[in-house]
Amino acid sequence: MAAIGVFCASSRTLDQRWLDLAFDTGAELARRGHTLVSGGGCVGMMGALTDGARSAGGRTVGVIPQALVDLEVADLASDELVVTDSMAARKTVMMDRSDAFLTLPGGLGTLDELFEVWTTATLAMHTKPMVLLDTDGFYRPLLDWLTTLTDQQFIKPAGQSLLLIAETLPAALTLLTPPSTLH
Incomplete structure (x- = not known):
């Protein structure tokens, strides 16, 4: 099975x-036999994600900068906790350790991670699947803006098409792990 960032x-x-x-995302990834690669935190959605994975017997790998460990928000229950020296190093390790990427609702940090992974894919630095879960239209304004960027030729259509969009968790997981591409 795959390691899903x-x-x-x-x-x-x-x-x-x-x-x-x-929580449901983590649990379903674990039920499907995937390893969860997360940002290594134990709070908010990140904490619920790893709790869900562990509730279904999943393996968790957390990647967290030392500064956040110092704030006592590290997921110390991770099967493996990788501590980095910066947020930039965290993204690099998560990208290296993941076979595919799923973006759930989030704020600036989540968008930073999404855009880093997506940008490197457009530059052919990886070919890993990337799925954005647009639950209840959470990302609709962003997706509309990105379409405008493509229409105005700031983003190539081929680059935009690398990011797969799903509206439900089952659809996202199907896009994320097509049977013939991940092992």
């Missing part, structure tokens, strides 16, 4: 529905 919010003030989505 998941990007999501770590805010402690989110509605329960977002925490439930993260």
